[in-house]
Amino acid sequence: MKAAAIAGDLRVLGQLLRGAARTGSEAERMAHFYAGQAGDYDRFRERLLHGRAELVRHLAPPAGSRVVELGAGTGRNLDFFGDRLGRLRSVTLVDLCPPLLAVARERAAGRPNVQVVEADATRFRPELPADCVYFAYALSMIGDWRAAIDNAHAMLRPGGMVGSVDFFVSSPAPGGNRARHGWPTRAFWPRWFAHDGVQLSPAPLDYLLSRFEIVRLRERRGRVPYLPGLTVPYYVFAGRKRG
Numbered sequence: 001m002k003a004a005a006i007a008g009d010l011r012v013l014g015q016l017l018r019g020a021a022r023t024g025s026e027a028e029r030m031a032h033f034y035a036g037q038a039g040d041y042d043r044f045r046e047r048l049l050h051g052r053a054e055l056v057r058h059l060a061p062p063a064g065s066r067v068v069e070l071g072a073g074t075g076r077n078l079d080f081f082g083d084r085l086g087r088l089r090s091v092t093l094v095d096l097c098p099p100l101l102a103v104a105r106e107r108a109a110g111r112p113n114v115q116v117v118e119a120d121a122t123r124f125r126p127e128l129p130a131d132c133v134y135f136a137y138a139l140s141m142i143g144d145w146r147a148a149i150d151n152a153h154a155m156l157r158p159g160g161m162v163g164s165v166d167f168f169v170s171s172p173a174p175g176g177n178r179a180r181h182g183w184p185t186r187a188f189w190p191r192w193f194a195h196d197g198v199q200l201s202p203a204p205l206d207y208l209l210s211r212f213e214i215v216r217l218r219e220r221r222g223r224v225p226y227l228p229g230l231t232v233p234y235y236v237f238a239g240r241k242r243g
């Protein structure tokens with residue numbers, strides 16, 4: 001690894017060790033947490049935030065779609081659309097963290113169908129109904145994630161697609177074919193991530209499954225940088241608004 005990359009990792013790890021602020025508004029806490037690592041965010045999260053390309057592949061919005069990402073951060077997920085991006089009617093990236101939005105604006109430059117909006121994911125509404133709304137590692141950081149899911153549901157047209165990829169842990173006895181995580185996983189990862197303001201639980205995925213028709217659900221585990229041998233559970237969910 002090159003010296004600049006090592007220095008970048010050290011900046012990110014330093015912030016992860018210091019943890020998230022416990023006081024202030026959600027926007028202030030996000031700005032405090034990400035300000036010193038915005039420039040290093042994408043490179044480090046490439047090795048941590050698994051399944052984002054897969055989510056975009058499964059959502060596969062057709063040409064002419066209006067797409068919204070809630071909690072879009074640096075806009076990294078734009079790149080996963082590849083050639084498809086230019087054929088979308090619009091992509092709206094919504095976040096409330098100015099340091100990450102500054103990176104998103106650089107990324108969106110020269111892409112006339114991409115707009116970057118500073119707003120709360122629980123309240124933002126596009127002018128016209130969306131064809132596709134998705135979250136990538138955002139529900140676990142949005143305090144009122146239930147309101148954010150309700151808001152995604154409200155802004156979607158009937159039949160529109162919703163997606164989420166995120167860390168989670170299962171309940172002790174999930175039904176059907178769902179993944180079941182043992183006690184060490186259910187005890188360790190929520191505590192580990194809580195330090196950085198990331199809430200891991202079964203609840204957001206369960207709520208998505210109750211609000212939307214399931215198109216695809218995959219429950220997996222992914223590696224964590226600098227924690228060799230450990231894997232954290234994540235899910236990739238694509239659904240459809242009924243009606």
Ligand SMILES: C[S@@+](CC[C@H](N)C(=O)[O-])C[C@H]1O[C@@H](n2cnc3c(N)ncnc32)[C@H](O)[C@@H]1O
Pocket residue numbers: 026030045049052070071072073074075076077094095096097100119120121122135136137138141142143
């Ligand atoms: C782990 S980052 C994920 C960013 C991006 N989706 C990605 O895949 O790299 C979580 C994001 O959620 C944003 N966030 C947290 N609470 C929010 C809220 N209430 N409204 C909008 N964004 C929020 C944070 O600012 C941060 O950018």
